[in-house]
Amino acid sequence: MTDVTATADAALHDPDAQRKIANRLRRAHGQLAAVIAAVESDAACRDVVQQLSAVSKALDRAGFLVISTALKECLADPQAEGGSNPEELEKLFLSLA
Secondary structure, eight states: OOHHHHHHEEEEEESHHHEEEHHHHHHHHHHHHHHHHHHHHHHHHHHHHHHHHHHHHHHHHHHHHHHHHHHHHHHHHOOOOHHOOOOHHHHHHHHHH
């Protein structure tokens, strides 16, 4: 299991966080479908860029939620087996920044 997968697994143990992450990803999925439809219908550049921006923000928020949930779990139980260490979480956070 990769470090990123282990961190994602930690976030997915929290049912509330899992629901929030899934909702954000569904939102991004819908927005991406709107981008594709806009491109295929030859929509205005402004509309396409606005939708792309919305997709990007939705994905970023989902990623930050995964990391913040893992960080909370790491702080609550730093010795948890399969958990993430602070350096790994920092690296993941910076990969989204």
